[in-house]
Amino acid sequence: xxxxxxxxxxxRSPARAAVRRFRKHPAAVVSLVFIGLVVLAAxxxxxxxxHDPNAIDxxxxxxxxxxxxxxxxxSTGRDVLSRLLFAGRISLGVGIASAAxxxxxxxLLGSIAGLLGGWVDGLVMRLADVFMSFPxxxxxxxxxxxxxPSVLTxxxxxxxxxxxxxxxxxxxxxxxxxxxxxxxxxxxxxxxPLWLMRKHIIPAALPPxxxxxxxxxxxxxxxxxxLSFLGLGVQPPAAxxxxxxxxxxxxxxxxxxxxxxxxxxxxxxxxxxxxxxxGDGLRDAVDPRSAS
Amino acid sequence: xxxxxxxxxxxxxxxxxxxxxEPLLVVEDLTKHFPVRSGMFGTTGLVRAVDGVSFxxxxxETLGLVGESGCGKTTTxxxxxxxxxPTSGKITFEGKDITHSKGGGLRQLRQDMQIIFQDPxxxxxxxxTVGRIVAMPLQVxxxxxxxxxxxxxxxxxxxxxxxPEHYNRYPHEFSxxxxxxxxxxxxxxxxxxxxxxxEPVSALDVSIQAQVINLLRELQRxxxxxxxxxxxxxxxxxxxxxxIAVMYLGKxxxxxxxxxxxxxxxxxxxxxxxxxxxxxxxxxxxxxxxLEGDVPxxxxxxxxxxxxxxxxxxxxxxxxxxxxxxxxxxxxxAACHFPEEGTIK
Numbered sequence: 001x002x003x004x005x006x007x008x009x010x011x012r013s014p015a016r017a018a019v020r021r022f023r024k025h026p027a028a029v030v031s032l033v034f035i036g037l038v039v040l041a042a043x044x045x046x047x048x049x050x051h052d053p054n055a056i057d058x059x060x061x062x063x064x065x066x067x068x069x070x071x072x073x074x075s076t077g078r079d080v081l082s083r084l085l086f087a088g089r090i091s092l093g094v095g096i097a098s099a100a101x102x103x104x105x106x107x108l109l110g111s112i113a114g115l116l117g118g119w120v121d122g123l124v125m126r127l128a129d130v131f132m133s134f135p136x137x138x139x140x141x142x143x144x145x146x147x148x149p150s151v152l153t154x155x156x157x158x159x160x161x162x163x164x165x166x167x168x169x170x171x172x173x174x175x176x177x178x179x180x181x182x183x184x185x186x187x188x189x190x191x192x193p194l195w196l197m198r199k200h201i202i203p204a205a206l207p208p209x210x211x212x213x214x215x216x217x218x219x220x221x222x223x224x225x226x227l228s229f230l231g232l233g234v235q236p237p238a239a240x241x242x243x244x245x246x247x248x249x250x251x252x253x254x255x256x257x258x259x260x261x262x263x264x265x266x267x268x269x270x271x272x273x274x275x276x277x278x279g280d281g282l283r284d285a286v287d288p289r290s291a292s
Numbered sequence: 293x294x295x296x297x298x299x300x301x302x303x304x305x306x307x308x309x310x311x312x313x314e315p316l317l318v319v320e321d322l323t324k325h326f327p328v329r330s331g332m333f334g335t336t337g338l339v340r341a342v343d344g345v346s347f348x349x350x351x352x353e354t355l356g357l358v359g360e361s362g363c364g365k366t367t368t369x370x371x372x373x374x375x376x377x378p379t380s381g382k383i384t385f386e387g388k389d390i391t392h393s394k395g396g397g398l399r400q401l402r403q404d405m406q407i408i409f410q411d412p413x414x415x416x417x418x419x420x421t422v423g424r425i426v427a428m429p430l431q432v433x434x435x436x437x438x439x440x441x442x443x444x445x446x447x448x449x450x451x452x453x454x455x456p457e458h459y460n461r462y463p464h465e466f467s468x469x470x471x472x473x474x475x476x477x478x479x480x481x482x483x484x485x486x487x488x489x490x491e492p493v494s495a496l497d498v499s500i501q502a503q504v505i506n507l508l509r510e511l512q513r514x515x516x517x518x519x520x521x522x523x524x525x526x527x528x529x530x531x532x533x534x535x536i537a538v539m540y541l542g543k544x545x546x547x548x549x550x551x552x553x554x555x556x557x558x559x560x561x562x563x564x565x566x567x568x569x570x571x572x573x574x575x576x577x578x579x580x581x582x583l584e585g586d587v588p589x590x591x592x593x594x595x596x597x598x599x600x601x602x603x604x605x606x607x608x609x610x611x612x613x614x615x616x617x618x619x620x621x622x623x624x625x626a627a628c629h630f631p632e633e634g635t636i637k
Contacts, residue, residue: 181415182425185475188373189429189482190402199428203419 018207021285028281031274038271042088049082054237065259072259074247083239084263090240091271094155094224094233099216101159103209106166111201113167114174115193125171128164136161137226144232154233158223162216166209173205207286214279218272225268241268315348316518317372317405317486322346322381323542324367328591340590341367343542344381346617349486354512354519356533358526358565362587364542365522369488372520373407374398386485403433406479410491412471416463422449422474423459429481448477453507469500473507480511486518493528505532526569530554538562541598542590544617548624558620558631561599566636597629605630 023029041048051069057077065072071080113124140157147153177183183200191199227233228242236243241264248254248261324342342364349355357365370376372383374390383391390401406429409415416425426445430437437444446456452473463471472492479487489508493501505528511517523529529536530550537547538561546559557563564581583602588594594601600610607630615627622633 181409181411182417184370184375185407185409185415185478186428186432188375188402188407189432189478190399191428191432195432199420200417 018285022281025277025281025284027277031277031281034270034274035278038088038267038274039092041085042092045082045085045089049079049085051079051082053078053082053086053239055079062257064257071263072257074244074260080244080259080263083244084241084267087239087241087244087264088267088271090151090234090238091221091224091242091268094151094158094240095217095221095275098155098158098162098220098224099213101156102162102216102220103166103213105159106163106168106212107170107202107205107209109163110167110170110172111174111197111205112193114171114178115196115201121171124167128167131161132164134161137223140223140227141230141232144227149227149232149235151234154224154227158220162219165216166212169208169212170201170205173208174201177201177204211279211283211286214275214282218275218279221268221275222272241265314350316351316353316386317349317520318382318384319348319368319372320346320382320384322368322371322383323379324364324371324376325379337591340542340593342371343590343593345539345542345544347537347544347547349518349520351485351518352512352516353535354521354533356529356536357520357522357539358524358529358536359539360524360565360587362590363539364590365524365539366490368539369407369490369520369522372488373405374401375407399433403482404485406482406484406487408472408475408479408487408489408492411495412468412475413463413495415475416471418463421460421462422454422466425463425474426477426481429478433482435482444481445477448480449474451480451511452477467500468496469503472496472500472504476504476507476511480515483515484517486520488520488522490522491524492521494523494525501528508532526554526566538565541587541593543598544627545599546624546626546628547617548622548626552622552624554636556622556633556635558622558624558626558633559599559628560603560605560630560632562626563632563636597627 045053055078057073059077060069060073061075061077063069063073063077069079069081071084074080074083109124109128113121136158140154140161143157144153177200183196186196186200224233224240225242225245228240229245231243231246234240234243244264245261245268248257253260322342322345323340326339326341328337328339345364345368347355347357357368359365367376371378374393378391381391382389385401385405388397390397393401420428423442423445426448427441430441430444442459446459449456449459454470454473454477458466463474466474472495475492492508493504496504508519509532512519519533521529521533533550535547535549536553538545538553538559540561546553546557546562548558552558553562554566557566560581564583567581581604585602588598588601594611596612596614597603597606597610600606603610609629613629615629617625617627620626620628620631
């Protein structure tokens, strides 16, 4: 209503110092560039690949890398490079979407638990314990079995299993802020829990949460690959890095057609590694004490 | 400047001082007990942080609430502004019982009663600009003052002696005294009738303390504010407060006018407290009363008079019978069976 008059200039000293610390992390900077390229490649998958990822060409099935197919073709003659790029869309999308669910649910529940305390806190935190103590893969396999495998179920399931990490961090931030005098001052003027969350807690929790979110993206990408590999995630003909690896389940393929599994395997490994490096860099950037 | 602040249209103008008989705030037998759990099986105990405190504040008056650390001053202050729910007792504001008011009533109350905190570093969010901090009370309550929020905030900054141009600066760019002024401006944003000042100058340098105290006095005169001034520094309280209430271990031990308390205190504890004020004109410990031992735990306070374990006049009666607050020869109310008489040395 009146927010225009108090628009604060953002990004003064603390943010700039964080950027400076992040840049001291060569692995994180390289990873950031790499992920940027992966994202761009996924966005521009069609012009980059020049092939339809689902076009079957039985005549040139199982052919090795060549001028026409840079990374070769699979058992039905589909272009591997094209499938790899389109799979990037799904894998990154699933990773980001499920991390977003985890962060939103975790931030909401964590700040509510911290602000209200008492039995609400107990309930939320026991719920977090329950989610953390279940073997997530097994549960997701069962859920996918019951609801039928789909990208949406997978995103929701992965997200729901990752919220406790974020929830605990936000709760910790909330508990330490709750007794701060500036929060008491806001309460004394009539600010309710929602106001406190919006103006004080979420901005303060953002740095640690962004670290957790990055790591959650990496985990989700790996988990998506696992599930799709098992046939419970992304369903063919849509390509994901996980279900591209499914093609490489036989020893003969592994031995004689390495282009089928090397490229998606490397894509998953490098992406997860890079996202993790970015997370490490972020952690050092937002919390100067943890830097070596 | 301040005239326009006080009498802007659309808001209730500040009423002139009422006849002195009608108090603004009345506190009766206020208690706050915190349950504590210890051990595996959760044997619960009660910390009697505030245990039956009564006082009243007239419009435009300043009541000093003094006592050592842990005597329940801050808890009392936080109950007044309803940051803590009282265990029992009654708080009356302008004739209305506000002890457990909720919703709209509480909202209105929060506009009339504000708080200033002790630590000028912890009481301002380091991520927010000064403009945002001072505008917060207006925005929380959806108030859009004539001329806009920004204008009002700049008026407030000027009122507390800060440069209105510093609207976009962050708290870390200010000194302790300036930060405390920001806190004062925030408390004034809703035009309260009474401000609970919880040790507002304890964290400041002595020279800055005087500036902030003088600011509070000016504001009091200009805006007809009443204060509940919580402090442990008796010199500051003497300078600022017309009436003084002395607390010990969650209880009120003496309430009276400044002269009564400072010149002819009736309660031994008040006397001991006053004699502990360092006075550079009288170096040495001639008239000093040295209290033995520590303050007992509020988990298990002494029977009868709570001060008896450290009192040099304590007798059997003090252990068995709790002294009520009664008028003593000095004219003040004090809770003591064997009150002191005469002026302080």
